[in-house]
Amino acid sequence: MKTGGDRGDSSVPDDVWEQFLRDSVEGVADAPKEPSARARVVTERLRDEPAGDDGWRTCTPAAPARRTQGRYLVGLLAAVALLVAAFDPWNMIGASDEGAAAGPPLAQESGRPTGAPPVEPARRPTLAEPFKGSPAVRWADGTAGITVPAARTTGWMSKAQVEKALRQTRDFLVATSLDPSVLRGERPAEAIALINPHQKDVKDYLAAAFGTPTEENDPLLLFSRFDTSYARLAGDIVKTRGRMTFREGDRGALQVTTDVTYVYPVVRAGGGGDEIVRTIARREVVVNWDDPSKVITEPGTLSLVSYKVDMTNGGCDIHTGYFTPEFGTQGADSGSTDGETVDPYDRSTSMFGGPGSPDDGCRTASRS
DSSP, X not given: XXXXXXXXXXXXXXXXXXXHHHGGGOOOTXXXXXXXXXXXXXXXEOBXXXXXXXXXXXEOOOOOSSOOOOOOOOOHHHHHHHHHHHHOTTOOTTGGGHXXXXXXXXXXXXXXXXXXXXXXXXXXXXXXXXXXXXXXXXXXEXXXXXXXXXXXXXXXXXXXXXXXXXXXXXXHHHHHHXXXXXXXXXXXXXXXXTBOTTOHHHHHHHHHHTTSOOSSSXXXXXXXXXXXXXXXXXXXXXXXXXXXXXXXXXXXXXXXXXXXXXXXXXXXXXXXXXXXXXXEEEEEEEEXXXXXXXXXXXXXXXXXXXEEEEEESSOSSOOSSSBOOOOTTTTTTXXXXXXXXXXXXXXXXXXXXXXXXXXXXXXXXXXX
């Protein structure tokens, strides 16, 4: 698998991009207040593990004072699905209640749910039904799963300005986590164009992340990317569920908090069989739409306040800048199984509100 970032094709000229990267080492002398992404966080990744009772696992490295990082791994359900397929090739097990189990599409998420979604019967996903056996089968597609609240006058912005800022925030989420070219590993030019270029720490992060990605400077904190020489999306549908909220932030800014879970069905690249696994990314991104009279910014750009991600079957301790889903028995002996079992579909607590692994290693995920 190749490493680093792939610039690819985009609407942003190469000389603008190069200047953007060169500027990452420079400060902004004339800013009355430089916006900063105060908390850049990665908390969990999960990846497939083979048959056995250890389940899917997540490794959680120790957290620095202002930034914490961690990863998840996955496996038990994939093994169960394979067993079901082996002993039930015609999918007769549970066939009579499949429609009832899936149920109608869910309404948009209007607030934090009170619990995890029900467990779906274990069924092997197919190219025709890549979300079979997952709660995401009832979720909306793409942007339809992201709830945008009604606007109201907030901080320095009028109601109409807030409405526009909320739409642009959703556009940012699309550009980071749903854009087909970004999912193919190309550089996220549209998303970067929406970020306030006067945030030195963010510019430093972007320059490092797409040059030499590390655990600290990982593109996956903000961007969903697959190395298409290794894995690709199974179809063109990504299931989503989440919402946006807003309030008045520092210096009268409109502060928007987004909490969205994205479910990506993937297959091996190069036609290596019909096995489908799912990579799940839950991202919480907080942005400010700053008052230009108080913060140096550019029109139509947002300032990143914090960004963090939980990744399921995205790779553990693998820092290539791409999701690295596991297939079959790959990675059977890697990682540790210490810590609590977690459900990647449970949105009833904040990303840091539930039990955590007490030390480095991998925790167990219950499903994908």
